[in-house]
Amino acid sequence: MLFGAAAGAFLPRIGYRLTVPYGSPARTGCHRCGRPFPPGPAGWIHAGAACCTGGRWPVVTSALAAGLLAAALGPVPQLPVHLLAVIPGLLLAMIDLGCQRLPDRLVGTLALVGGIPLALIAPDRIVPAVFAGLLVGATYLAIALLPGQGLGLGDVKLGAALAFLLGFAGWPAVAVGLGTAHLLNGAIATWLLVTRQARPIPFGPALLAGACTALTTV
Template structure:
């Protein structure tokens, strides 16, 4: 990928980061924050969201490179940034946002497969969504599980681009979120920031884990 293309993607990420707070606020205010969830303090530094979004976009551009599905990864990441903010604010993954990410992934990957003549990769993407959904349904049905079906639906959506990349990326994308979330929970418990039964959002960990899986692929 050329330096000019990388700079353009970085600028696009910065723009997305500027829009994310206002979009996420519209969804977050539709739900009251559960009293048991202490939640993060509002981010007042306006440069944080653009910096995060730029890092996410540049990381994907470097990792995915000239793959015809790169625009799909960026589009899903843009919606994911909004989802992460909403989940942190009110422990919700709104269905319209998850559906939008799923439609972008399905439509975009289908177009990429047709244009590049790689129908097999589309089958891999669909298989990734099925595997991710099935694994998280099983986790959600375990006794005492706090995994919500919003998390299951998001995992299925993220399984599409991960499955497009292949088995290794999919496996990493299934494992890393739970390692990250588990480590965070243990750290917060050790610091006495939360209690044992405090509900914590899994959506951000699913998204960060999927991003890391792409970078490590």
């Protein structure tokens, strides 16, 4: 949990700066007080709130995710890999909740940070993991191309990346991860319809929550 809390403390500034519409540059200052961020790394590497916005929930969420993974997996070689993957995963959730966007670079970072070490730890699982990623990616792409735009291309890429990573844990983990994600978003969509607040729902956070659930329960 200490690792999660420490890492999460540095995420609010990064997440805030990257929570912008597709094609827009990262924020250069606080939209509330107008204070510009310092140039270079100092403008990105900052512990605590982004500026005038709260910074507690990323710390709490990161600490909880790290604690759950550590308690469920124990001292196995895969644990440090999954703990590191929490960082880009939480950033993706923050950005998707803020502007419904899943940056390709962060999705790729998540896949590489998790995929390369897992492939070295369990080389016999590479083929099933790649197959899981391709299968889920192709299925999600077909859904995204259907009328109604139920999924965005960012969701397709993140779903494929997470299926690839979960594939190293086995097909049950892939099924639980994706099934949980759809159950979560289905429950949220139903609640919004009942309360007459229907609006587009970001799918990235549910995908990431589903992956965490699979890793800690399967």
